[in-house]
Amino acid sequence: MIEFEDVTKQYPDGTVAVDTLSLRIPSNEITVFVGPSGCGKTTSLRMINRTIERTSGRISIDGEDINSKDAVALRRGIGYVIQHAGLFPHKTVVDNIATVPKLLGWDKRRARTTAMELLERVGLDVKLAERYPAQLSGGQQQRVGVARALAADPPIMLMDEPFSAVDPIVRNQLQEELLRLQRDIGKTIVFVTHDIDEAIKLGDNVAILRVGGKLAQLAPPSELLANPVDDFVRDFVGRDRGYRALTFVHPDELPVKPLPAELVLDDAGAPVGWRTDHEVQPVNAVYKQGDSLRAALDAVLTSPNGWGVCIDANGRAVGIVDQVIVAEALRS
């Protein structure tokens, strides 16, 4: 656990970037710092690895004050990923990833093997190992940045807007990969973003900061969407809040209706279309058993006839839902 106790940071020019901030960052989970520009997210994050020194207060990791350790040693035990990745342009991909292991004095073979493993782990082709950063796309660079931070298997990872410089499609991929990766590695991740959607998607907990470096609310995303503590949080969380909140509603089992005759199935039992008088309309809208209520609702809303098709893990249609069923689920 990382703990902030009354932490304040005042820059030499007088700016108070972080003001008596107290919060706990639980281990093995993703905690996201989110807030408007200039609210002190980066400052808070960087005080953890002491690339910025706090002015007052106490920051501890597992109970131990970070100032009791040598800064360089502290940093080697913490992974750090930033926007644009900050890769070393003069080193190949594999050398970039192996940087910290080499600093730690691992033998070359081992550092290299680890680097190659990580390359695959973050979803990159090992053929890219000998390329230089300038030969990679933005998304690939960002993946290398993550791999580099993971190289010495640090228990903590700090990530400062790591995905904000790539385009929305790639960003989405990177987010998915991070979640997948985290399921395997279970690090303590502190993630900074100014995008509330990203925060909600990635965070086990989300800390919303307001300008001046004050904590507005720290809670799991569902809680944040359902019960914003004040207008600032409400506004920041933004419109479609109710709809987005459905992401976190997983009705154990939505009662489905039996498949109607109009639904055309293929040989394997997968839905193909809706028979009408003249033609077969495609089934635009399916959701998987166990998906969130958001998916179910969207299937209903997308469907040409208001019926969302529920499929099982194998893609076979198992039943349909309509707005009444969803509405019922919402009520409970």
Added chain:
Amino acid sequence: MIEFEDVTKQYPDGTVAVDTLSLRIPSNEITVFVGPSGCGKTTSLRMINRTIERTSGRISIDGEDINSKDAVALRRGIGYVIQHAGLFPHKTVVDNIATVPKLLGWDKRRARTTAMELLERVGLDVKLAERYPAQLSGGQQQRVGVARALAADPPIMLMDEPFSAVDPIVRNQLQEELLRLQRDIGKTIVFVTHDIDEAIKLGDNVAILRVGGKLAQLAPPSELLANPVDDFVRDFVGRDRGYRALTFVHPDELPVKPLPAELVLDDAGAPVGWRTDHEVQPVNAVYKQGDSLRAALDAVLTSPNGWGVCIDANGRAVGIVDQVIVAEALRS
């Protein structure tokens, strides 16, 4: 109207960026080109003001081939806004805006007055007039870019990912302002983005291009969401398609239920909260009469008790809706 007839662009290195593209861009509306990276959006746009020359085919404005005109004269009659605004760093804001009028030989006073008017029109303080671009935030620069393009009051505006370099909050502001502005000025706007949300929000018509510069579908956004022509468009339009489509459903009048006793109102009749046994819970969720179904549904979903409050233009509560009412509206 701008018309593309079998327009092809092949770059000297052999890349076919745009392939026999035919489409019509109606006057006085916003037409958005959207598609994955490299699909030829920028190329198509820039062929209109001949900063890129087409290889074959015909592009005409109001029936007249653009090649029949002098390129420089053509450009002076077309506004052009790009990412990062591309402001002239050595000119003040007002001089930037007055560039085209001066090129057209307007007298100085008039060019300046027009520039100052435009500054206000795009939502900037006139105090910024004498600043240099480097002294503006990204969002402000983008507004100046729009003002500069509007300066000679050209009937056509080309905008190439104008808002993609600013953060999401500012981007949202800029989008709203563009829509507001367009209501006043009614230009023929061709807008390029790779963000489908932006396309749906801004476009009267959206042209989805696929890589290789082929048109996949050109339709109003509601149509696009409801009836994507193929899997490419469906995937591109993305998840939440059904929910987003509600944006375009404006039920003439959603039947509201009378205000229940639990709803606490203030003196002016505005909703304040829901009375429960121990406390008053805030009303998170209101929508305005005449809003889209999306807003109504979100109000229902957001509300702590499943009741969305409908308010009139003055903010007075006029009734409530629940999921059943919304579900009914959806069915029709």
Added chain:
Amino acid sequence: MTWIGDNLGLIWEQLREHLYLAILPVILGLLISVPLGYVATRFSWLANPLIAFGGVLYSLPSIALFIVLPAILGTKVLSTVNIVVALTIYTVSLLIRNVIDGLRSVPAEVRQSAVAVGYGSLHRLVAIDLPIAVPVIFAGLRVVTVANISMVSVGAVIGIGGLGELFTLGFQKDFLTPVVVGVALSLLLALVADLILVGLQRVLTPWARVIHTPPVEVA
């Protein structure tokens, strides 16, 4: 010290000659480099050969150039034209690189805007490209100006060297004062010229002076 007092006239004379011999080539060089650099950005295959050729010219020893030029130009051996031409050659050979770099430093989106707004190509050069290239061109201008001031004195070896003549004068007599005066005045001249250029650049580029912290968004 008395030597300085006795020879104020001479020192002043040489200082003036020095200034003239150093600055005129800078101006001529600039007038040549800008069109040349512009051509090199239009026909980009020209740029690298041009820069490389500049490098070769620059490595010709100045003494040799000073002496060879009369034979090539048909000028008189003691004519200041020789020095001016030689230094102009050096100026162009150094400055061409900065002009090209400067014109290339115009951000792509700015150039795009300028085209789209409807600037013709020459008009764009004057109104957009050159002003934006000023900082890079001036960086080069500062270096050549200072280098020229240093190089003029080599001309003393053939009898036209501005302050350089103080060096030979003192040297022949094994006499430190004129040499020190010459070196000090050269330095001073360079410093003043450099300051003037810095000032001129500030005047020419008011936009570069502004603080680069963007203010808060005013909606």
Added chain:
Amino acid sequence: MWEYLSDSYNWSGPEGIWARILQHLWYTFAALGLSTLIALPIGLRIGHTRRGAFLAINLGNAARALPSLGLLMLAVLLTDQIGFLPVLIALVALGIPPILASTYAGLSGVDPATIDAARGMGMTGREILTKVEIPIAMPLIISGVRGATLQIVSTATIAALVSLGGLGRYVVDGLKLRDFPQMFTGALLVALLAIALDLLFAVLGRVAVSDGLKVD
């Protein structure tokens, strides 16, 4: 001139062209080595700490105005010596400014995000300097040394004014005797030597600069 160059007698012996070239190279490399030894550490220090930049850069630029000829004569008079030492002083003064300026420029041009990343992963100041800043600044450092070489080679000609050898001998003797072929020969050889050294540094640049800094 071709006569001069094609006469094999002119090439060999203690006053032959080969000997002159070797002498010229010796002056050049001695001055270059010393300039680098002085300018590089200062440039690295300023670039790494970003302190004192203003002073160093402006002094460096002003130092370019030191007239080599005057400096040489001053050095002769002050050291009361003729020969290598005064020449070395004049040439070293010439070599320092470009190396200093480009070393500083190279270091200060390193992307702050890269340094941030290096610091964040636990590199010490020295490690950041040697593993990140210097390799990334290498192209500019080398170009500074190249610039200095070019100037030193061409100016080493003045060594001949104070009795030393080198290719300047041809230029200066040619000047005194108004023997143009000899002088042309000298000037041409100096220029050729400069080009050769420049190519050498270009090759060195290819070897010493990471491929990662060359891709566009």
Added chain:
Amino acid sequence: GGGGDQLGDSNAGSTTAPAEVKSITVGSADFSESQLLAEIYGQALAAKGIEVKKKPNIGNRETYMAAIKDGSVDLVPEYTGAALAYFDKNSTETSEDGAYDALKKAVSPGLEILDKSPAADEDTIVVTKATADKYSLKSLADLKGKDLVAGGSSEFKVRSAGLKGLKEKYDVDFKNYLTLDAGGPLSQKALLDNKIQVTNLFTTQSIIKDEGLVQLEDPENILPPNNVVPLIRTDHKSDAIAATLNAVSAKLTTDDLTDMVKRIDVGKESADAVAKDWLSKNPLS
């Protein structure tokens, strides 16, 4: 000389003397005595109402000759023997008058010399007292086979009043030759530091006496007589100018020269002031 000579010749002006010359440019070589003489000529002419421009310190003989040939300057102080060797490389004249007469014929078209002065500044080849004692040197002939290092100007190395003559007439070879300057500070320093043992100085230089240098005898007369003589472009030789310069030449003595050069080189006085002094003590009627 090479191409420069031809170029200079082609630039030479008309060969007929004009009746009146309003302005004249006086040049000088890159050593103190030449500058002094140029100052004296200049001030004397200025006193006669002629506008005088100065181009002091042009360089060595080869350089200022190119300048006078192409009209960059109109008048320089010269020395009979040395100038003769320049214009006629094969000349063997050893007498004062012979050299003067030969020079008169040998000068390039467009140039003329005026009357020679009794003042002379001979080339001399010197060694230090220590060297002279060590190798028992009295005459140039004694240098033969001594394995010494010589030094001096570029031109001393190649002309007959220099290494060439030493080799031909005395069969002297040196171990090495350092190219320094024409009797200037470099040569003096090198000699006193024993970097070179033999060098070429001029008889008016005070260092010879002050340092007790030994002038080696020249029985074969390789060093020519060297009377001071004005070299002038014909197109600038009016009667008035010729008369003034001839008057200067008539008054000037070798002792005067020696004194004045010492004041400049050792006393660090300016040539300008020393010349003015001499003219005021020696009014030219």
